[in-house]
Amino acid sequence: MILRTTLAFISGLFLFADLARSDAPYIMDGRFGDWAGVPIAATDPAGDASGAFDLTRVQVASRGTMLFLRFDTGTVLNLQSGPREEGTLRLDIELPDERTLTLDLRRRAFMLDGETDGAPGWRDLRFESAPTYASNDFELRLDLAAVGVGLGDTVSINFSGSDSLDVPILHTFEAEEQGTPEIRFDRPAGTDFRIVSINTEHTGLFNAERFESFARLLRSADADIYAIQEEYQSSEEQFPGLFRRIDPRGDGAEWYVHKNNDNVIVSRYPVHPIPVRDTRYVAGLVDMGDRGSVIIFNLHLKCCGSINSPEDERRIAEMGRVLADLDDVRRGIVAMPREEHRIAPAIIIGDYNLVGSRIPKDMILNTGMATHPIVHTGDYSVSTWRAHHQRPGSFPPGRLDLVAYSSDLLARLNSYALNSGGLTVSQRNALGLKEGDSDVTDHRMLVIDFGFGTSER
Template sequence: MSSLSLRRLALCLIAGLACLPAASQALDAPAARIVHDGRFEDWAAIAPVATDPDDQPAGAVDLQALAITNDEQFLRLRIAFADVVQLQENNDLVLHIDTDADATTGQPVSGIGADLSFAFGSRSGTVVVDGSSIAVRHAPLRLSWAPTFSAPEFEVEIALDAVVGGAPVFPGNQILVALATSTGERLPQAEPGAAYTIDRATALPAYDGPTLDRSPESVRLMSYNVLRDNIFAGAAREAFFRLVHAIGPDVVAFQEIYDHSGAEAAALVAEALGGTWYSGDAGSDNLLVSRWPVTLERDLGGNSAFVVQTPAEWNHDLLLVNAHTPCCNNEDGRLDETDRYMQFVRQVKEGSIPGIAPDTPFAIVGDLNMVGTDRPLRTMLTGDLVDNARYGPDFAPDLDGTDLTDALPLHLGAPAAFTWYDAGSSFPAGRLDFIVYTDNALAMGNAFVLFTPHLSDEALEAAGLLATDTGTASDHLPVVADFVSIRYQAATPEAPQRVTVRVAPNPFSARAVVSIDQPRPGPVTVEVYDVLGRRVAVPFDGRLAAGSQQVPLDASALAPGVYLYRVTTADGVAGGTLVRR
């Protein structure tokens, strides 16, 4: 292998990308099923088409690697940087795509004819059609990126069927892609652009995403920012009725209800769904509506906490922190409010909040406006507070002394995770709304984001929805998770957790694979329990070699629902939740 190949191999290893020798990097990757969620495990098999060393001064955009693939609908890019970048503003990075691989058309840019150019920092671009430049934002391109907060890498999607000025943006399959800044940083460095052939022929496996179906024996929680009381009148009200009827929530955490009370919100939901509904209103725009009584309301300085008296079979209440942290450039406000509600979570665990048992399971839900740094999210997940002088010591927030879990609900009908969309805004679709929970006491079953344009005509008709409903009701989307109370703890906290376990796919229809990575050979037992703690299956009981091993899991004999698995080895115990569809 040449020294250049070795350098490229080292660079893509540093970037965490799939790595192939330089000679192989010119080969096109086939189409791939990528979920647009700001996580990159599904990019592991996609080799970078271009890499670059750390060669820019501190504070400047320093490109590191570019990978390209596509599916039936989108061209997909993975862009890695040498340092953290806020992609949606405060940078001079421009994406250039020669969409017909013809240097004589488009805008001349370093040897390519850029038919599409998009400046991330200003969230604006141009498309060249018949020699004329047409200004565009994200909407006609269906362009977006994830995550929405600053990060060292992003995934970008652009619709392959986009039309601008009456002409298709991607008229053929051969394209060239380049990234450049005003200070001379460029990727690729040596070639005019990274060549890629759009694969429109490969039949990809169907998107195995969530469904509207409710997980058995679960409480369905919905978080919904309703755009300044929008759902209380007119067409938005009718769209909301259809949405909430299709979803069928048990508990609704509303944000941005400023001009109506909790009782009025409960009356609206009761009109839509019937039955008796209770409300929680601590004085902010964050209200709670529940099928069961709300026994505690607490103002947390712009955010709210509520305790719901859940069904008797749960044997305990449910604590919900309903958050709506400040928007846009108010990063300090987001950090301060996150610290404040996490201080409350710590105080609950310490037993210092009257009316809430220290072992009460909880979830943090709402519109977190994650558009600055990832620091507020890290504080929420890990209990690492920013202002310890004001809000006290750091702590492990889950009931078993570990981090909280991000539910990361995905879209019904499409491999996406965004929870906010406004075609008229300069900002593209993004994931602003979250459900984070204690997985030591709550098992999450089904979870989804509802964006009605992503549903097929058949799915819309079956659910009683219109394709325009989510856009009519609000600019945010309903975010939903089904939770079951866990009476059996799948892992012993005191056991050394030297073994790592992963189940995929999860949720699954009938069969999955349990991947077990253990440091030495030895006995291994894989057990499956129902949520009442009864063992219902033993998929494996024997010896496995050291390293990564796979055990097939056949759950075809189990009823659909939420289960727990436990893997016991000589080096520790690990476990988690299974969802059988």
């Protein structure tokens, strides 16, 4: 039973987590700046773990009934997958009604009093964690309203499996909800082009039952360039007609297309194909005339696995080929329509599938390019993928889709990840969307506004 009493009575039995004093929102993006004002709630000796997860510190906070945790693992690893010998880490939360909610991270399952039957799932608890790639520092959130927790309630928090705390943490839910982010859907002043990334999940654009939802999504973005992944069963020749039918900008314009395997670049401006070494991506120069030009690499890297797995090694090799192809352009090995195109800004966009190491991301950052998390409409979340179901064993939401760009030549002026279900009715009406449109695929559509130059806001 959880005691509701004074700190003086139980200070010798439990460690307490104080709320952060800042009103800044907690964003599950793996950057941790929002934890700066949150004290350490518990420490644990290093080297006492029975598996790979070796806790040494835990931070806890809440907004409304949403519980936020930050913890280290000692070893760089993936939360949700890895070799069996690493063991697992379980988060155990004793609830006010004396039930225990457990999250087994490697089993990817929630349990109530040890049973998965009747336990909530990822969506029920609005679960998010970050980073999706391997790290030794993680943050996660879960909304305990789904298990009856309300403001004023106290829960007891501990871990089991690979490691545990000597003393549980008591946390009382006292802070107000953090609200939702302010998102603008129009193009800011100075925008030269808008680009979209969307994974259509198994040739979704040409699925008759899903087409209208996709058409509304693409129209709502009103973009100049669309980077599309997982269009396996469609051909390049089909896309100009499809986009004339959708007419994303409502002006009847012609669209230019370049496709390689499942990846497609669709642009209202001419696309000059760039030869590539791999079928996991497509590349092209989008020529906007006097406005400028941009080199687009649209990726769908190898899925699955964990750090140091064969899948991880393939992703690293694929990113190496992406950067080699871009270097060929820069060095003039690949012919371009004009000499100045060799030094045009580049955007590397799409489904990076970063579920192993972060090396592919670091390879891009080491070239001087930049990437930033993109926040959802209606939620302080940056995950871009979620399963259509939440059965035990299914993967939790994760950030698989990224946008990297030449920050010395491009200014990122605005961005959002569209979740139609997180919009207000008036917002959906203004964008021509229906509530369930984003559920037509397991990836969120990313929308980014760029200007030629370096002044970001």
